[in-house]
Amino acid sequence: MIAIDWGTTSMRAFLLDKGGTVLEQRRLGLGILEAAGHFATALGTAIDGWDDPLIVMAGMIGSRQGWIEVPYVDCPAGPREIMSALHGVPPLEFDGRDVWIIPGLRALDPAGGCDVMRGEETQICGVIDELGCQRQTVCLPGTHSKRASVMAGRVETFATAMTGEIFELLCAHSMLGRLMSPAREPDSDAFALGVIHARRDGDLLHHLFAVRTLGLFDVLSREQLRSFLSGLLIGHELNDLPVDCGTVHLIAAPSLLVAYEAALRLRGHAVRAHAEVAAAHGCYRLASLAGLLPQWGSA
Amino acid sequence: MIAIDWGTTSMRAFLLDKGGTVLEQRRLGLGILEAAGHFATALGTAIDGWDDPLIVMAGMIGSRQGWIEVPYVDCPAGPREIMSALHGVPPLEFDGRDVWIIPGLRALDPAGGCDVMRGEETQICGVIDELGCQRQTVCLPGTHSKRASVMAGRVETFATAMTGEIFELLCAHSMLGRLMSPAREPDSDAFALGVIHARRDGDLLHHLFAVRTLGLFDVLSREQLRSFLSGLLIGHELNDLPVDCGTVHLIAAPSLLVAYEAALRLRGHAVRAHAEVAAAHGCYRLASLAGLLPQWGSA
Numbered sequence: 003m004i005a006i007d008w009g010t011t012s013m014r015a016f017l018l019d020k021g022g023t024v025l026e027q028r029r030l031g032l033g034i035l036e037a038a039g040h041f042a043t044a045l046g047t048a049i050d051g052w053d054d055p056l057i058v059m060a061g062m063i064g065s066r067q068g069w070i071e072v073p074y075v076d077c078p079a080g081p082r083e084i085m086s087a088l089h090g091v092p093p094l095e096f097d098g099r100d101v102w103i104i105p106g107l108r109a110l111d112p113a114g115g116c117d118v119m120r121g122e123e124t125q126i127c128g129v130i131d132e133l134g135c136q137r138q139t140v141c142l143p144g145t146h147s148k149r150a151s152v153m154a155g156r157v158e159t160f161a162t163a164m165t166g167e168i169f170e171l172l173c174a175h176s177m178l179g180r181l182m183s184p185a186r187e188p189d190s191d192a193f194a195l196g197v198i199h200a201r202r203d204g205d206l207l208h209h210l211f212a213v214r215t216l217g218l219f220d221v222l223s224r225e226q227l228r229s230f231l232s233g234l235l236i237g238h239e240l241n242d243l244p245v246d247c248g249t250v251h252l253i254a255a256p257s258l259l260v261a262y263e264a265a266l267r268l269r270g271h272a273v274r275a276h277a278e279v280a281a282a283h284g285c286y287r288l289a290s291l292a293g294l295l296p297q298w299g300s301a
Numbered sequence: 302m303i304a305i306d307w308g309t310t311s312m313r314a315f316l317l318d319k320g321g322t323v324l325e326q327r328r329l330g331l332g333i334l335e336a337a338g339h340f341a342t343a344l345g346t347a348i349d350g351w352d353d354p355l356i357v358m359a360g361m362i363g364s365r366q367g368w369i370e371v372p373y374v375d376c377p378a379g380p381r382e383i384m385s386a387l388h389g390v391p392p393l394e395f396d397g398r399d400v401w402i403i404p405g406l407r408a409l410d411p412a413g414g415c416d417v418m419r420g421e422e423t424q425i426c427g428v429i430d431e432l433g434c435q436r437q438t439v440c441l442p443g444t445h446s447k448r449a450s451v452m453a454g455r456v457e458t459f460a461t462a463m464t465g466e467i468f469e470l471l472c473a474h475s476m477l478g479r480l481m482s483p484a485r486e487p488d489s490d491a492f493a494l495g496v497i498h499a500r501r502d503g504d505l506l507h508h509l510f511a512v513r514t515l516g517l518f519d520v521l522s523r524e525q526l527r528s529f530l531s532g533l534l535i536g537h538e539l540n541d542l543p544v545d546c547g548t549v550h551l552i553a554a555p556s557l558l559v560a561y562e563a564a565l566r567l568r569g570h571a572v573r574a575h576a577e578v579a580a581a582h583g584c585y586r587l588a589s590l591a592g593l594l595p596q597w598g599s600a
């Protein structure tokens with residue numbers, strides 16, 4: 003089968019064998035913003051040369067701006083609830099193949115607000131069988147980091163933190179960014195200082211100004227300020243982790259994995275790292291649960 | 302005399318009579334970034350036609366990027382401490398006139414960090430005689446909002462919040478900004494919702510994502526999201542106000558004054574608004590205390 007993780011600005015495509023092992027993967031810049039209006043053509047380009055009859059897609063491709071809007075599934079939800087809401091793309095729209103879109107999740111909170119994810123639920127499904135029954139936490143760092151509380155094979159609730167987007171904005175466009183030298187290697191001491199600084203009294207809006215004062219009084223060099231800011235923001239994201247969050251499972255690209263693992267250990271959390279390929283495993287798991295694979299196996 | 306509030310990206314010049322009343326004021330885009338390397342020429346342009354022999358300047362003009370770097374005065378400090386550290390510009394550098402730069406303030410915190418201001422200390426000096434002896438708070442909202450704790454005529458300590466800069470960044474460059482319609486009139490209901498939302502559990506990095514979900518589920522219109530974000534950020538800034546902060550004195554331009562006054566009242570604070578012209582009054586107050594005015598009066 004073919005698994006697709008199709009986000010706003012990029013896409014990853016995976017070719018899997020019958021047992022769910024990834025044979026080949028591709029990363030393309032072809033996000034849904036760029037592919038809008040010609041999703042079938044874009045998909046054709048992405049999987050060129052792969053002729054498997056089953057395609058399972060996760061991510062923003064199921065959003066209002068995507069191919070077909072697939073309603074969110076409400077938490078608590080696990081692979082079974084998500085699988086029941088898989089949404090088929092009409093065969094005529096793509097090459098006669100069997101194409102499915104995985105729904106996102108919605109978490110309602112007691113105060114009447116809510117949070118949403120599209121794509122991360124599939125990555126969580128890719129590791130959920132390894133988590134056991136106790137409450138544990140899955141962190142998916144990124145532009146919009148997701149932190150999910152998982153128990154007994156279901157996502158109980160989750161929350162988004164705009165950590166990555168704020169970091170990029172501040173580096174590219176803020177007064178703080180002008181104080182920094184272009185990124186070289188991350189500085190682990192300055193990063194740790196930021197993670198610890200985030201535990202102080204005061205709001206993030208105040209803590210951010212420390213980037214200026216630490217630079218002004220030469221406590222940190224222009225090279226170190228970027229790592230300090232990264233630690234400060236990740237530290238603030240982790241401030242929301244409940245004390246009883248259990249082992250924290252990280253799913254991320256290698257560079258983010260290193261940073262978050264360091265920050266979580268500084269805060270005394272037990273951590274386990276998972277590969278980003280969890281997205282492909284999640285698609286496979288859901289397709290298997292939906293009974294899509296046997297048909298394909300016998301084709 | 303002439304009072305100048307010279308910031309990073311703009312400058313205000315005031316012509317005062319002998320009693321300290323503002324006769325005329327000018328606002329120019331000529332900040333220290335633009336004027337770098339030719340401060341005397343820029344000053345000449347700003348005060349063209351005003352030939353008073355005494356000029357007192359506050360703000361970033363006394364920073365490392367300014368005309369002359371004037372060392373910070375440490376808190377606690379009031380008009381007397383600030384006045385003692387006034388720094389003269391050599392007469393030959395500007396037209397033979399008597400030109401002074403007011404130092405900024407630095408607040409050390411017990412954890413070893415510090416905060417700084419340049420310009421706001423002068424605005425505080427402009428209203429400090431009206432505050433009495435009890436602990437009160439002066440808020441100076443803006444790109445980098447300052448919140449100062451004042452008691453018995455001295456600034457005890459203060460803190461910066463990057464509220465205005467983060468708001469502008471998010472509107473101009475973030476995913477949230479793309480969800481908003483261009484600003485028309487502020488929406489006071491959406492603003493209040495943001496101020497209240499800021500009191501919920503969770504970090505700002507998480508709360509920001511509410512702009513997305515409230516838009517996604519049509520709780521707020523594209524026009525209202527901007528006001529909600531403004532309320533959310535100002536609310537976060539105010540989360541750091543101590544319970545015993547006393548009356549909150551606001552010094553700001555009219556539009557910010559309205560927003561902060563509404564937010565403070567929603568939080569149950571006693572508020573008093575002051576005009577932005579406090580900067581001119583502060584320069585006058587310090588010049589008077591330094592004995593600069595009598596010389597000028599008898600000239």
